[in-house]
Amino acid sequence: MAVTLLVCSTCRAGETVEDGAPVAGERLARALLQAEPPEAVTIRRVECLSACSQGCSVALSAPGRWSYVYGRLTEGDVDDILAGAAAYARAPDGVVPWRERPAIFRKQSLARIPPIGETP
């Protein structure tokens, strides 16, 4: 299923940034966008996921699915983020079995939100 990987490209992740230098979130966004995207995954920048104290952060979402937000990420996590996004896209309902999630997704979850507009 077509899913979206959102990257908070405005995150400073607590760093002091020199004038004109890309912030940590922008560096992560560039690294993700330069990589080969997994099948059925669209990567896009978003301004602020409001997880500023736990940045850098990304979110995975798709219509009719649980959304997930992960934090405390860096450019070093690009391969794992993409592997986790691919597993989310492949899972019929978006719920990836626990053991198949990358460690950063198991340990650095900030929140998840149920499918929107559905009744329980």
Place this chain on the structure above:
Amino acid sequence: MAVTLLVCSTCRAGETVEDGAPVAGERLARALLQAEPPEAVTIRRVECLSACSQGCSVALSAPGRWSYVYGRLTEGDVDDILAGAAAYARAPDGVVPWRERPAIFRKQSLARIPPIGETP
């Protein structure tokens, strides 16, 4: 617009709970469900918003809107949570002006997610 206030009713919020006693999230859910719901707001329990280290937590969502997750909440926050949910329901696009958000929503945001399935 009809919006949903989701309450993580399984959150232990780091407490040790006696057998049979309701966990912190369940106590918050009961307190919210016993109150008068704001117009156009449906309150419902959800099992785990995956914000366990920042519980108790709630989320606000509706089709076509940004979703928001807030944490570190207790039963003492019920009035503010409901006021914030009412403001979210009233705002035409769900984005409530900063100053009109309850302090707990300004200071205890865990994450937000853009409208799902929309292109930028």
